[in-house]
Amino acid sequence: MPELVPVYRSLCRLADNDDLASRFLSMWCPPPYLAGCSQVAWTRGSPTLIRNYDFTPRCFDGRLRKTHYCKPVLGMQDSGWGLLDGMNADGLAAALAFGGRKVTGAGFGIPLVIRYVLETCSTVDEARQVLVRLPVHMAYSVTLVDRSGHFATVHLNPDRPTEVVDQASVTNHQHQVEWDEYAAFTHTLERKETLDACLADRRLTRKDLLAQFLKPPLYSQQYLRGFGTLYTAAYDVARGVVRIVWPSKQVEAGFKRFEEQAVDVVLLRPVGRVMVKGRGDRRYVN
Numbered sequence: 001m002p003e004l005v006p007v008y009r010s011l012c013r014l015a016d017n018d019d020l021a022s023r024f025l026s027m028w029c030p031p032p033y034l035a036g037c038s039q040v041a042w043t044r045g046s047p048t049l050i051r052n053y054d055f056t057p058r059c060f061d062g063r064l065r066k067t068h069y070c071k072p073v074l075g076m077q078d079s080g081w082g083l084l085d086g087m088n089a090d091g092l093a094a095a096l097a098f099g100g101r102k103v104t105g106a107g108f109g110i111p112l113v114i115r116y117v118l119e120t121c122s123t124v125d126e127a128r129q130v131l132v133r134l135p136v137h138m139a140y141s142v143t144l145v146d147r148s149g150h151f152a153t154v155h156l157n158p159d160r161p162t163e164v165v166d167q168a169s170v171t172n173h174q175h176q177v178e179w180d181e182y183a184a185f186t187h188t189l190e191r192k193e194t195l196d197a198c199l200a201d202r203r204l205t206r207k208d209l210l211a212q213f214l215k216p217p218l219y220s221q222q223y224l225r226g227f228g229t230l231y232t233a234a235y236d237v238a239r240g241v242v243r244i245v246w247p248s249k250q251v252e253a254g255f256k257r258f259e260e261q262a263v264d265v266v267l268l269r270p271v272g273r274v275m276v277k278g279r280g281d282r283r284y285v286n
Contacts, residue, residue: 001108001116001134007069011081025080027109029137036186036227037097038218039085039143040195041151041168042206049093049145049235050206052213053084054186056226057267064244064251066258070119074242074253076233082111083118085233087242089255090122091147093235099139100173100182105158107135113156114142124150132162141170147237169195186227190217210234214247223267230267 008025015021024030039051053076063077075086085095094117096110113134121127124144131142136156145151153167155174163174172188173179183189194217198209212218213232220229232245241254246265253259 001112003070003120004112004116007081027079027082027112029106030079030109032104032138033098033109034182035084035096035098036172036188036220037095037170038191038195038213039095039097039170040199040209041143041145042209043145043149043151043168045206046236046238047145047147047149047151048206048237049085049087049095049143050210050213050233051085051095051097051143052218052220052229052232054220054227054229057223057228057230060230062230064242064253066253066255072255073115073118074235074240074255074258075114075118076231076244078111079109081115082109083114084111085235086114086118087235087237087240088118088122089240091237091240092118092121092123092127093145093237094118094127095143095233097141097143097170098172099141099155099157100188101139101157101178103157103159104138105135107137107158110136110138110140110142110156117142117144122146123148124152128152128154128164131156132164139174141174143170145235145237168199171195185225187217187220194218206234210245214245219247221267228267 011025012022036054042048061077065077066074072089073086075083078084087093094114096114117127117130124146127144131154140156142154153165153170155163171191172186177183198204198212222228234243244251
């Protein structure tokens, strides 16, 4: 990922070139990362990527960032400078979902891969080509959608070839369940069936679909077990606007208008504070 090397070196200098910090920032072969996600590419009307991110609040960066490393990018930060999901000013959006497999290998952490895709690609076709060549350390599925309405799901694995499929919805398994206990705990099959049923309903609007993401089985409150919905994101790639949504409130941001602010969000307990400052940082505090 040569385009990101200058940014990486700058971040290392900010960390006084500390060896441990530099290795952390490289995201090469990080610890296992078992988040849960439900996501869908919506292409009726304005193309939009909608997703829930399910994880423990204690390990959540909680920052919505607007950056300009290689090109303007908006997204939810993870691991310092990686992204869980996001979009760029060219109209490409991407989001990650754990692939539901125990296997690990030599490769990059997926948040850096999502960052790289959005920093260097403008279309789904370009992103597919990048994802095919990048090594990842665990199984993940990436949802892609661009402003033309093209979409794709890319199944990434450290032990088998990358696969691109014409699939609009993704949860936490790839073609089939390969980790029964995890699948049962996260209700990945039930969530996938719900998303597919929503897409099959031709009467359903984007507003209706977004409302479904705030209800079970897509919405989870198992925070104390490390699997609660921390936010719902809707990336409208044609307008260049993202809405971060919770059941009781929402925040909207875009490339043309990005307001720095703090948002208090009640999950179960405690209250989470989200800080938006600097170049567009939003931070979760217990």
